[in-house]
Amino acid sequence: MKTSYYPGCTLKTKARNLEDAALASLAALSIEVEELERWNCCGAVYSLADDDLIHQVAPVRNLVRAKDAGAGRVVTLCAQCYNVLARGNLLMREDEDKRRTLNMFMEEETDYHGEVEVVHYLDLLREEAGWDRLRRQVRVPLEGLRVAPFYGCALLRPHEIGVGGQGNRPTIMQDLLTALGATPVEFPLMQECCGAYEIVANPAQSLERSARVVASALGCGVDAMVLSCPLCEYNLGKKQGAAARSVPALPVYYFTQLLAVALGLGPASCRFDLNMVGARALLERRGFLDASIAV
């Protein structure tokens, strides 16, 4: 099955680290994906207004592109993009009236009926590689690294589109971390919203929420946190220390960066310069970035 890749706007610039590590890892695992041509911004949030379909055009058009490319599925990394595309896809599959309206509106485009599957990178990894194969390809086991998996909201809710298909009890990130040799540490707020766009509108309140999430992880004794969204990474990572409540620093990575490091691809594919201060340093101290280790 051909797999298209939808990056989304932020992954080409500020979240280049998420993308570079992800694509390098796919190559190392011989999983082929092809970036969509002419993709557009998905809109970042799924419109919840039932009477206004114009906001659905952006995500649906990307799905049309995937169909035009002959792809059976489109994979994405950013949790927000995943959420919007997956829910847009559900809409096109389940609501006949809205599907007709949107196809008629986009009359110059191919008609779309939900033919393409929207998958998150984690699900693609599990389906195409599987944890056993991944474990065998690990060159730099992340031994002793206690990692908090942060899902946030967009990867999980609504449950119809939740990654791993596990509803309220996702384990897919934990399974990945275990395969990489790390120790996943579940924590109470791992499914809580980081604050998302409230960082723009109500920054003080949003930062307080983010600080709570980080504190919750630290309370379980972790060395690091991983996540899958540039906005989560900004709220929980880069803006650590900006909240009124003070929280000790916790290095935050995209899960793809730990994946790339564990596969022995080294820091070159990870763009740690785009992470928060201290992120690269932790991995260096633990010897995971030592070039001589990777075969």
Next chain:
Amino acid sequence: MAVQMLLSELDETILHKVAEISNQNIYRCMQCGTCTAVCPMVTDMEITPQRVVALLQHGIVDPLMESRTPWLCASCLTCQVRCPRGIELPRVMEAIRQLMLRRRHDQLSPRSIPSASLAELPQIALVAGFRKLTG
């Protein structure tokens, strides 16, 4: 919080609009309060999610139009997945937001964002913020 109710003030048009935009039947709500219990933004909301629905059930919309609650909602859907009645509360919040936004009461202005923030914010924050908080 005490709210005075007068039957003559029941605003059916706006209630219909909320129902139309949200496609939700808020009369299913049994006021269990789970939505409020799980909401990550609730501590800053002067009207809790549970109260929002209670007010709507009684046809009272004005306090909601003036409340910070719909604008603090991060659309995280935790309330939705927990509601025992299957009410999609985020859609109700969106409807209240749309009632204001379609009257051109934008909640976010590009000029209000410090340039330092603009430089460092991921694009999705701005796209999402403007889509949710402006008309």
